[in-house]
Amino acid sequence: MPVRRSSVAFPKCSLLVSLRILLLVLHAGSPVYSQGDSQSDNKVMDNITVRQGETVFLRCEQGDVVTHTAWLNRSSILYAGEDKWSVDPRVSLVTLNQEEFTIKIENVDMTDEGQYVCAVQTSSRPRTTSVHVLVQVPPKIINFSRDIVVNEGSNVTLMCQASGKPEPSISWKLISNSGDLASDDELLEISSISRQRAGVYECTAVNDIDTDVQTVDITVNYAPSVSEGRDAGVTPGQRGVLECEADAVPEADFEWYKDNRRIFNGFDGMEIINTGSLSKLTFYNVSDGDYGNYTCVAINKLGSSNTNFLLYGEYL
Template identity: 70%
Template sequence: MGVCGYFAASWKCLVVLFFRLLFLVPAGLPVHSQGDSQTDSKVMDNITVKQGETVFLRCAQGDIVTHTAWLNRSSILYAGEDKWSVDPRVSLVTFNQEEFTIKIEDVDMTDEGPYICAVQTSSRPRTTSVHILVQVPPIIINLSKDIVVNEGSNVTLMCQASGKPEPSLTWKLLSPSDAPSVSEGRDVGVAPGQRGVLECEVDSMPEADFEWYRDDRRIFNDFDGIQIEDVGQLSKLTFLNVSEEDYGNYTCIAINKLGSSNTSFVLYEIIEPTSSTLLQDGSTSVLDLTSSVLEKTTSETFAIQAGPGAVQDGNSGSMGTHVHTYSCLLLAIILQFLLSF
């Protein structure tokens, strides 16, 4: 300790002291001053690391190195492969003739400061120093509570934050007009067994969260075959396989810190036409048409035969025969049409 005297705060004295403790300086070898050329020293760039991350401290070795150690502000971390630090976050990564590397995990503010790699060669000692800078993400530690004041009164709002580097604070007035505004819901008709989608669109700043309800019961994602997908200002309620129980009233609610807004939907059933329905409708139409044609044909024939001034002669029998033939032909066409189904 007499070597350092009143210069105990000097890094040079601290390094020399540790060298003595480690027997890196042979007995009888004179201790050189800080400016002596017999000791090589190198200063590395600062290492900046965020709080909670891992930092690696690397030191170049050499073939002529006999002893080496990593030191921090007040203690030895590693002397060669021997760990002197009791901190479990500190560990040895690489130790060979080329490199001597240790790491410090979960870095905190207490780890900030200078570190030295001290190396003893066959001729003289060599040191490499580096400074660790720890950054701390900003966090608000004190904020005014909600307050109600009379119009025209003075009000003081407080916001206190910490971090490193020191964070800057900004204030912003959020107008009530920024509360969510949900577009009017559109009812959707879906046939049983099909896929149905209800879409809820909102205009909001700040961004709103969505909630879906069936009557008074809230719906969650993957609930009874229902999926909810929120993308920005749009929320989709998707029915993968619509059943009778799914039909009914639904409500979408958009919520942010400034308020809420909602809109309602109706999922209703639609019946898709089937082949039997088409056949029944087509048959009815054809039969109606046939009946109309037959009535018209009979009426016209009767008018021809029994109209004013009509003459009953041998041709009247022929006319009846033609009408009967026409009716049979028409019925045959209709029957063929019906059989096509």
């Protein structure tokens, strides 16, 4: 918006004197009146609400009898007439004439919040127009728990703190599991966590302006548990497989035994293949000596579990 200046310039010879008078009016804490003055000479406008990063316009009505005018913030002069006193490049003059005196502040931040006063010196008395600028700030999560690994049965506390204005509300939910655990507090406390409560937790901070979201992953370690072994009947000379499946975090290591003797890969023509939670003991050419009882043991740092199999012969 172009700056419009009055064809009648405001005199500068007594500018400092007039500004001192205006500042005295502000510092007094209440309007100063001459005899016959009315309180209507000093106006309080409705609050201006602006979002962080936007531009705010501060407008002040003038009058034909105005000799000096200034915009002030916390008693600091922003503009005196068309003379800029503020060193802030975001502050600029928009309009200056005998109808109005308007300045703008770009990219508004929280530090710009507060009372602004347009102080006007007329030929007879000073008067002021004040307005309070409120700055709204979108939520931002500033203190948040990192991904964690815990053992089953541990107590867990997650933190989610956010800044913003209005003050944001906080909510939690477990999004990667069927669990229904939720909270509306900065701290999410989980007592004696179970493996079913492992997964990704989402914290949401919301106010009237926007939303901010962060996620944290909880890994719950627990000892292995193995599925019941399924016996297998195999004809001599044929291929046979025993499968052992274990549920564990971290993933289990597997060991195979026959009659309490550990089996290693390639032992007597047998092959062990481990893939994630599954271990396969494969016999490529079953003989009578292969029949018998086998044990699969699943092990991780929290414990172990085992199951038994019977490999028996099927004869035609």
